[in-house]
Amino acid sequence: MAVLPPRAVFVTRETDYELLRARHATREQARFYLETRGQTLAELEVRHDRFHAVLKSARNEVPGEWRQTLVRRADLDRFLFAAEDVIIAVGQDGLVANVAKYLNGQPVLGVNPAPDLYDGILVRIRPDALQKAMLAALGGDAAIEYRTMVEGVLDTGEQLLALNELFIGHRSHQSARYRISVDTKSEDHSSSGLIVSTGTGATGWARSIMEATGKHLRLDCQERAIAFFVREPFPSVTTGTSLRAGKLERKTLTVTSQMNDGGIIFADGIEQDFLAFDWGRKISLAPSARILNLVVA
Numbered sequence: 001m002a003v004l005p006p007r008a009v010f011v012t013r014e015t016d017y018e019l020l021r022a023r024h025a026t027r028e029q030a031r032f033y034l035e036t037r038g039q040t041l042a043e044l045e046v047r048h049d050r051f052h053a054v055l056k057s058a059r060n061e062v063p064g065e066w067r068q069t070l071v072r073r074a075d076l077d078r079f080l081f082a083a084e085d086v087i088i089a090v091g092q093d094g095l096v097a098n099v100a101k102y103l104n105g106q107p108v109l110g111v112n113p114a115p116d117l118y119d120g121i122l123v124r125i126r127p128d129a130l131q132k133a134m135l136a137a138l139g140g141d142a143a144i145e146y147r148t149m150v151e152g153v154l155d156t157g158e159q160l161l162a163l164n165e166l167f168i169g170h171r172s173h174q175s176a177r178y179r180i181s182v183d184t185k186s187e188d189h190s191s192s193g194l195i196v197s198t199g200t201g202a203t204g205w206a207r208s209i210m211e212a213t214g215k216h217l218r219l220d221c222q223e224r225a226i227a228f229f230v231r232e233p234f235p236s237v238t239t240g241t242s243l244r245a246g247k248l249e250r251k252t253l254t255v256t257s258q259m260n261d262g263g264i265i266f267a268d269g270i271e272q273d274f275l276a277f278d279w280g281r282k283i284s285l286a287p288s289a290r291i292l293n294l295v296v297a
Contacts, residue, residue: 007085010059010068010088014072016047020033050113054127076102083106086109086137093119093120096292107138107142108294109125109133109137111126145294146291147199148288150198164268165196165205165267166195174262176259178255182253187243188240188258189234189241191234198287199221202227210229213245226247229245230245252284263278264276
């Protein structure tokens with residue numbers, strides 16, 4: 001039986017220029033729209049061209065005997081990843097989070113196409129170093145960070161994975177109502193929702209919450225632990241605020257919905273990909289058995 005050669009799977013998302021073109025149908029209409037608002041299209045075109053130059057350079061680094069393909073972020077849920085794939089995310093850090101939940105142990109290499117725009121916490125590989133990194137990843141010689149992911153399991157059996165965080169709340173700006181339970185402690189809440197974060201997410205949304213509330217929890221990206229942060233809990237005769245934040249290592253966080261409708265759960269900022277979380281539904285949250293294998297050198 002023939003053995004398939006490795007496949008390099010490039011993951012990208014649309015550039016701002018492409019999104020604007022899609023919205024306005026033509027370049028000239030997009031240009032007119034911006035210029036009537038005192039803006040220009042030129043900067044977006046420069047960034048678009050630079051991105052595609054980096055992508056072309058990265059694809060040229062794939063060894064000749066390998067297969068390769070490209071998948072857009074919007075199509076990830078319909079793409080079938082294979083065990084022999086090596087994943088190359090070309091874009092901002094969030095793109096790595098977007099693809100992580102669809103993988104099962106495949107190595108991921110992040111390429112930063114615009115270091116002046118993106119922090120590059122998860123996208124660290126230079127295009128000219130990509131081939132060496134791909135070969136090292138395939139041969140098991142690469143430096144890898146084994147990043148913890150968070151998993152939510154509903155009482156219906158539905159699951160949701162995230163590299164950064166899961167959000168639980170209401171789809172609008174009205175209060176989310178739920179019961180939160182950790183170990184032997186439980187409390188009814190009315191809040192603007194809560195997030196359950198990994199160590200990777202602790203550099204993003206969770207970091208903003210920690211800085212705003214002063215509740216700092218140390219969480220390493222490879223540590224098998226997660227943390228929860230409640231956003232703006234409201235004290236009343238029926239709701240409390242004592243369970244505002246906490247680190248979970250060997251404990252499970254349970255949240256039970258008290259929302260008649262509008263309750264949702266989504267992962268890594270992708271609101272369109274959500275699970276309904278209406279009255280009585282229960283979700284259990286803990287570190288996932290699946291991890292992200294992030295190649296860093």
